[in-house]
Structures are given as C-alpha cells and as structure tokens.
Amino acid sequence: MRERHVCVATRALAGLAFTALGCAGFPDSAPQTLVALDNHYAPARQDALVIYDAQWLNVSFQGQAVAPGASSTPESTVPASADNTAYVVLAPGWDPASATPPTALVVLRSRGGFAVALGDTLHIPVDDRSFEGNCAGGSHLTQDEADFLTQIVFPGDFAGLHYDAATCTTSQMGDGGAR
Numbered sequence: 001m002r003e004r005h006v007c008v009a010t011r012a013l014a015g016l017a018f019t020a021l022g023c024a025g026f027p028d029s030a031p032q033t034l035v036a037l038d039n040h041y042a043p044a045r046q047d048a049l050v051i052y053d054a055q056w057l058n059v060s061f062q063g064q065a066v067a068p069g070a071s072s073t074p075e076s077t078v079p080a081s082a083d084n085t086a087y088v089v090l091a092p093g094w095d096p097a098s099a100t101p102p103t104a105l106v107v108l109r110s111r112g113g114f115a116v117a118l119g120d121t122l123h124i125p126v127d128d129r130s131f132e133g134n135c136a137g138g139s140h141l142t143q144d145e146a147d148f149l150t151q152i153v154f155p156g157d158f159a160g161l162h163y164d165a166a167t168c169t170t171s172q173m174g175d176g177g178a179r
Contacts, residue, residue, distance in 0.1 A: 031119030034074035035059050037088075040127035043068035049134075051126055052091035052102055053157050056114065057084045062156075065096035066126075074121055083113020086124050087153050088131060105157060106168045107149040108133040109141060135168035 035056055041049040051066035059075045066072045087109055091102035108131040116122035124130075128137035133146070141149070146165035150158040161170045 033077050033079050033116055033118055034121040035077045035114075035116060036074040036121060036123050037061060037064075037066050037072040038123050038125050039066045039068050039070055040125050040130075041068040041090075047093040049106075050091045050094050050096055050102075051088055052094065052105065053089040053154055054087065054124075054126075055153055056086040056124060065091070065094075067096055071123070077116065077122070079118040079120075080115050081117075083115050085113050086110040086131075087149055088126055089149075089154055089157050090134070092136075103170075105161070105163070105170050106134055106136075107141065107146055107154065107163060109145060109149065133165075133168070135166075140168070141165045 037051055037054055039049070039051050045068070048068045050068065051061070051064075051072070054061040054064075054072075057077060057080055059077050061072055061075065064072050087107070090106040090108065092104050092106060094102035094104070108126070110124070110131050112130075114122055114124055128134055128139065132139040133141040143165045146163050150161070150163045158170070160173050162173050163170050
C-alpha cells in the first residue's frame with residue numbers, strides 16, 4: 001500500500017513538473033498588443049505635416065518621425081479597455097531625413113480616446129478629424145492645454161521654446177526663460 005502512495009505522489013510531482021515546464025514557455029506565446037501611428041495628412045503639401053513625436057498611454061514615439069501618408073513602426077503596449085488620449089507633435093515642412101531639428105512645432109490632442117484589446121494592434125489616425133490643435137486646420141487648444149503638452153508631455157521637444165496656442169507658433173525664450 002505504501003508503494004502505491006509513493007507511485008501516486010511521484011506521478012503527481014511529475015505532472016506538476018510538466019505543467020511548470022509548459023508554463024515556463026507562456027511568456028513567449030502570450031499575445032502581443034501593439035500601437036502604431038498613421039499619418040493621414042496629405043503628403044503633397046509644401047508644408048507637409050510630419051509627426052515629430054507622440055505619446056499614447058505608456059508608449060512614446062520619440063525619435064520615430066512619420067511622414068504624411070506613412071505609418072510608424074508598431075510599438076508594444078499594454079491592453080487598454082478604457083479610452084486614452086493621444087498627444088502628437090507635428091513638424092510642418094520638416095524633412096525627417098534632416099539632421100537638424102524642426103524650427104516649427106504644433107501640438108495636438110486627440111478629440112477622443114483610443115483603446116486596444118489584448119493581442120490587437122491599435123492604429124491611431126493622426127489628422128484634423130481625430131485631433132485638435134492644428135490652427136491651419138481650424139482648431140485650437142487653450143493655452144493651458146498647450147502648456148501641459150509642451151511642459152509636461154513633451155518637455156524635451158520644447159526646451160527653450162514658448163508655444164503660443166492661439167497661433168500654433170513656437171518662439172525662442174529669452175535669457176532666464178523669459179519670453
């Protein structure tokens with residue numbers, strides 16, 4: 001009788017070990033959740049609106065310029081069942097192949113939020129229908145909203161610059177941060 005208990009216990013331990021080995025591979029087989037930016041602005045414009053930087057939930061698209069008509073490389077993200085606001089910095093007329101940073105920047109905030117399910121890829125359409133703040137497109141942010149974006153969300157992009165939400169223009173700050 002004792003041998004039977006040992007045999008059952010051995011089988012149980014072997015089953016647990018097999019289960020543990022199977023679970024060890026789980027992270028590699030977990031569904032991947034992604035997010036990408038789709039620049040829906042017209043590519044033929046002289047002052048083409050290039051996505052210079054963007055932020056959505058836990059994803060920063062810094063260093064991933066997206067030309068009009070193109071999409072960013074999908075980035076890994078966490079699933080989000082609630083709608084989350086996206087923020088974008090446009091560089092009108094800037095050449096993404098340029099080694100120099102853009103001289104003009106425009107900040108945008110999504111009009112609505114975006115969600116993504118586990119294992120799906122969210123494509124965020126960047127245009128004047130989905131985002132507000134592009135003066136040339138007829139929408140403006142308040143100065144408080146623009147200050148939040150330029151000072152909190154994208155401080156590196158606007159270091160030493162002042163952004164005027166009424167005109168969607170950037171200007172150099174004087175000595176000591178004065179405008």
